[in-house]
Amino acid sequence: xxxxxxxxxxxxxxVLNKVRTLLTMLGIIIGVAAxxxxxxIGEGSKESIRSTISSMGSNMITIRPGTDDRxxxxxxxxxxxxxxxDNYEVIKEKASLLDYVTPVVNxxxxxxxGANNWPSTIYGVNPDYLNIxxxxxxxxxxxxxxxxxxxxxxxxxxxxxxxxxxPDGQDPVGQMIRFNNIPFKVIGVLEEKGENTFxxxxxxxxxxxxxxxxKRILAIDYLNQIVASAVSxxxxxxxxxxxxxxxxxxxxxxxxxxxxxxxxxxxxxxSTFSSTSEMLTILLVAVASISLLIGGIGIMNIMYVSVxxxxxxxxxxxxxxxxxxxxxxxxxxEAIMISVTGGVIGVALGLGATFFIEKFLHWPTSVALYSxxxxxxxxxxxxxxxxxxxxxxxxxxxxxxxxxYE
Amino acid sequence: MSKEIIKIQDLKRDFTMGxxxxxxxxxxxxxxxxxxxxxxxxxxxxxxxxxxxxxxxLDQPTSxxxxxxxxxxxxxxxxxxxxxxxxxxxxxxxxxNLLARTSAIENVELPLLYNSKVSTEERRERAxxxxxxxxxxxxxxxxxxxxxxxQQQRVAIARSLVNNPVMILADEATGNLDTRTSYEIMSxxxxxxxxxxxxxFVTHEPDIATFSSRTIVLKDGNILKDYLNDDIQSAAxxxxxxxxxxx
Ligand SMILES: Nc1ncnc2c1ncn2[C@@H]1O[C@H](COP(=O)(O)OP(=O)(O)O)[C@@H](O)[C@H]1O
Ligand SMILES: [Mg+2]
Numbered sequence: 001x002x003x004x005x006x007x008x009x010x011x012x013x014x015v016l017n018k019v020r021t022l023l024t025m026l027g028i029i030i031g032v033a034a035x036x037x038x039x040x041i042g043e044g045s046k047e048s049i050r051s052t053i054s055s056m057g058s059n060m061i062t063i064r065p066g067t068d069d070r071x072x073x074x075x076x077x078x079x080x081x082x083x084x085x086d087n088y089e090v091i092k093e094k095a096s097l098l099d100y101v102t103p104v105v106n107x108x109x110x111x112x113x114g115a116n117n118w119p120s121t122i123y124g125v126n127p128d129y130l131n132i133x134x135x136x137x138x139x140x141x142x143x144x145x146x147x148x149x150x151x152x153x154x155x156x157x158x159x160x161x162x163x164x165x166x167p168d169g170q171d172p173v174g175q176m177i178r179f180n181n182i183p184f185k186v187i188g189v190l191e192e193k194g195e196n197t198f199x200x201x202x203x204x205x206x207x208x209x210x211x212x213x214x215k216r217i218l219a220i221d222y223l224n225q226i227v228a229s230a231v232s233x234x235x236x237x238x239x240x241x242x243x244x245x246x247x248x249x250x251x252x253x254x255x256x257x258x259x260x261x262x263x264x265x266x267x268x269x270x271s272t273f274s275s276t277s278e279m280l281t282i283l284l285v286a287v288a289s290i291s292l293l294i295g296g297i298g299i300m301n302i303m304y305v306s307v308x309x310x311x312x313x314x315x316x317x318x319x320x321x322x323x324x325x326x327x328x329x330x331x332x333x334e335a336i337m338i339s340v341t342g343g344v345i346g347v348a349l350g351l352g353a354t355f356f357i358e359k360f361l362h363w364p365t366s367v368a369l370y371s372x373x374x375x376x377x378x379x380x381x382x383x384x385x386x387x388x389x390x391x392x393x394x395x396x397x398x399x400x401x402x403x404x405y406e
Numbered sequence: 407m408s409k410e411i412i413k414i415q416d417l418k419r420d421f422t423m424g425x426x427x428x429x430x431x432x433x434x435x436x437x438x439x440x441x442x443x444x445x446x447x448x449x450x451x452x453x454x455x456x457x458x459x460x461x462x463x464l465d466q467p468t469s470x471x472x473x474x475x476x477x478x479x480x481x482x483x484x485x486x487x488x489x490x491x492x493x494x495x496x497x498x499x500x501x502x503n504l505l506a507r508t509s510a511i512e513n514v515e516l517p518l519l520y521n522s523k524v525s526t527e528e529r530r531e532r533a534x535x536x537x538x539x540x541x542x543x544x545x546x547x548x549x550x551x552x553x554x555x556x557q558q559q560r561v562a563i564a565r566s567l568v569n570n571p572v573m574i575l576a577d578e579a580t581g582n583l584d585t586r587t588s589y590e591i592m593s594x595x596x597x598x599x600x601x602x603x604x605x606x607f608v609t610h611e612p613d614i615a616t617f618s619s620r621t622i623v624l625k626d627g628n629i630l631k632d633y634l635n636d637d638i639q640s641a642a643x644x645x646x647x648x649x650x651x652x653x
Contacts, residue, residue: 005519016507316503319464320565321492321520323485399464403503 006326010334013306014341024302025342027295028382032346032375033353034288036367040354042281044365049273052196053266057134058233061098061240063091063226063247064262081222082260087250088226094246097231097239100128103210104225107218109180111161111206113172118164122155122179122206124213125227132229140173140188143209151211155179156188158205179206182216236265295342296382303335303390314394315402328395335387336380343379347372410473411573411604412438412461417470419456419627430456432627433470438606440572443599445615446608448624454608455577457624461606462497462575463487475572492520496566498576502558504550504565510537511546514564521569536564540594556587563594573604580614586648592617593641617641 014021066080088103095101105124110117123129127142143154157172166172172186193202214220230239240263247261307314314327322330351367358365419431430453438444446454459465460472463479472479475494482490491497504513514533518524524532537546540560550558559579566574576595580588588611596617599605607618615621616639623631 002522009519012508312503313505316505317516317520318488319462319491319497319503320517321488321569323488323520325485326520400459403464403499 006329006333007337009330010337013310013334014337017306020302021338024298025295025338025345027291027298028339028342028379029295029346029349031288031292031295032343032379033350034291035285035375035378036347036350036371037353037357037365038284038288039281039371040350040365040367041357041363042277042284043368043371044358044363046274046277046281047366048364049277050270053270053273055134055193056196056202056266057132057229058266059099059229059231059236060132060266061228061230061236061243062262062264063228063243064264065222065224065260066262067258067260080260081220082251083223083226084221085223087247088223090250091226091228091243091246095228095239095242097235097242098228099231100131101226101228102126102128102132103223104129104227105210105213105218105220106224107213109217111157111165112178112181113165113175116165116167118161120158120161120204120206122208122213122217124208124210124217126210129207129227132227135193136191138189138191139171140186142188148209148211151215152209153182153184153212153216154187154208155184156190156207157186158190158203158207159192160201160203161206162189179208180217184208230265233267236267240265240268292378292382296339296386299335299339299383300386300390302338303331303387304393306334307331307390307394310394311397311402311405314397315399315405318397318399319403324395327397328391331391331394332384332387335391336383339379339383339386340376343376346379347375350375409440410437411440411442411475412436412606413471413473414461415471417457417460417467417472419453419460419465420468429627431460431467434624434627434629435470436622436629436632438573438604440604441599441602442620443595443605443618444607444620444622445618446606446622446624447610447612447615448630449610452624453627454610454624458575458577458606458608462495463491464497488520492517493569494572496569496571496574498559498562498566498574498579500578500581502550502555502562502582504558504561506551507549509547509549510542510553510561510564513550513561514568516565517569532568533564536568537561539567539598540564554587555583556590559583559587559591560594563591567598567603571603573606574598575606575608577608578610579607580609580611586645588614589641589645589648593645596641 063083065082085103088101091098092101102125106121108119108121111120126148127145130136130142137156138159140156142156143152147154155177162172165177166175172189175186176183177186178184190203190205190207196202228243230236243263244259247263248259251260253260317327354365354367357363415435417431417434418429421428421430434457446457448454456465460467463474474490477490479487479490505516511530511533514536515529518529518532534546537543540563542557542560542564545553545557550561553561580591583591592614595605595607607614609615616635616637618635619638620634621631622629
């Protein structure tokens with residue numbers, strides 16, 4: 001029999017049982033919609049992590065004390081004190097693949113302006129910091145190298161800090177504030193960066209010369225981090241190797257000794273996060289696939305019912321000349337049509353859901369074309385797989401037995 | 407002598423049900439020639455349907471030979487049998503067996519769907535012609551539930567005619583119909599027979615047999631009588647003689 005005729009017969013059977021077919025499709029619809037939406041969310045968060053991290057400076061290289069703990073966001077390396085100012089100076093002098101380098105010391109405390117106070121973190125850095133982090137100033141100016149050398153008590157504030165200690169909206173530049181009771185003069189305000197993907201407020205920050213923070217606030221002589229930027233994104237991996245070599249010889253490590261510091265480029269950080277979100281995506285897709293499987297079983301069930309209640313019809317079709325393959329194809333195509341139609345509706349629903357998630361929940365999403373193609377393929381395969389056995393059963397019927405079936 | 411359409415020899419059909427064996431046919435032989443109108447009579451359970459199903463290639467005999475239009479049916483596989491049923495046989499059932507919620511024309515088209523030599527346009531044309539022949543030109547798009555029993559059987563007859571079969575087999579085709587409608591159907595069969603179509607008609611009503619040219623009577627799976635009818639009645643005349651119903 002011609003394919004077009006088979007399609008017509010299958011279409012008719014489906015149309016004659018609209019409600020039942022729709023209920024059967026529901027499993028497939030939900031399964032496909034879930035797969036599409038889950039993949040879109042997974043893909044979206046991956047992209048957003050990537051863009052957040054690159055906005056933090058894609059050339060950035062972070063050097064922290066202590067061995068590699070593979071924990072992506074482990075603050076300052078705890079109490080390990082293997083990074084020193086000397087290390088910083090040697091890196092600055094010797095590393096050829098770095099543009100900017102700054103020592104980083106940081107600590108928490110209260111920022112106070114009169115009656116207003118706000119808990120925040122102070123970062124002691126040098127003026128290169130702004131270039132490394134790719135952040136500009138909204139007003140005022142950055143402190144100078146001279147101010148670093150003289151350990152001046154000047155700060156640049158993030159917008160969140162400004163909003164909280166200058167609630168009246170007055171210009172903070174030129175004002176005196178205190179951090180942990182030490183007076184500082186505000187000389188600038190950073191451009192707003194907003195929240196990053198990890199939910200951190202990047203504007204809740206106070207920047208001061210590292211000398212000042214080291215001596216007057218933290219009273220330490222080591223560094224929490226050294227942050228640098230490679231000459232280009234491509235040079236970052238080589239820069240990591242270069243810095244590692246410099247530090248290993250600086251720390252006089254033997255060949256069999258492990259690094260007592262960790263050097264990471266942003267690229268590595270991105271891949272760490274991507275793999276986490278990839279795992280999440282796999283998990284979500286697995287859950288969605290189970291729903292697809294259940295949908296497939298639903299199809300099998302309904303195809304059994306369909307074959308059973310149309311036994312007489314099968315008998316008649318055989319009596320007027322329907323061959324085994326004709327009967328088989330009829331039910332198989334019906335099953336495929338149900339599952340693929342379910343797939344189409346599911347894709348539409350999944351795209352709709354994705355749109356709403358993006359629009360109203362403000363989650364980042366990104367629909368991958370491959371997820372749609374895979375969904376369709378899976379639907380067709382589901383139809384064939386779960387329609388096969390019932391179709392075969394119909395085709396194996398004996399015409400007389402089938403005709404007599406009540 | 408004209409062409410032999412059906413030639414059966416010592417046909418037997420046993421049904422095994424658990425430990426019991428039912429001998430539905432115990433050795434039946436006869437020949438039907440082209441253009442004959444044969445009725446097969448016999449009481450209920452005498453093996454009429456079993457015989458007709460074998461003649462219609464829907465069922466296989468336990469033993470004995472069956473030649474249909476010169477082809478030995480025993481040699482054929484399932485798909486070849488389907489092709490024979492499709493191209494050579496028109497089968498009519500007591501319970502019409504129309505597809506529900508499907509228009510008359512689509513029901514009639516059904517056998518041609520399984521014949522890839524027939525194009526879509528030709529299929530439609532032939533279905534319309536068949537329905538015209540049975541007097542249902544005005545009912546092409548009615549579904550079975552919108553048709554009377556007699557009309558449904560006419561659709562079934564049109565379906566059996568549509569692929570120009572060498573013979574039509576009917577199993578109690580008038581069994582569910584009242585006398586008037588039965589006579590209408592029989593006069594239709596007589597018309598078709600006059601056009602040269604071989605008809606084998608199973609019935610247990612003696613008056614129906616009077617419209618045929620030959621009668622084979624079965625009893626317990628054996629042929630009891632096989633005789634030519636030399637006083638064939640015209641169903642059309644009988645129909646005219648029936649008392650007019652008031653409406
Ligand atoms: N599929 C079957 N299985 C078992 N017995 C059957 C089957 N078909 C017919 N028979 C038996 O064969 C005999 C003849 O049946 P059938 O040909 O239907 O008679 P008729 O049509 O003359 O009334 C009956 O005794 C019936 O019970
Ligand atoms: Mg019978």
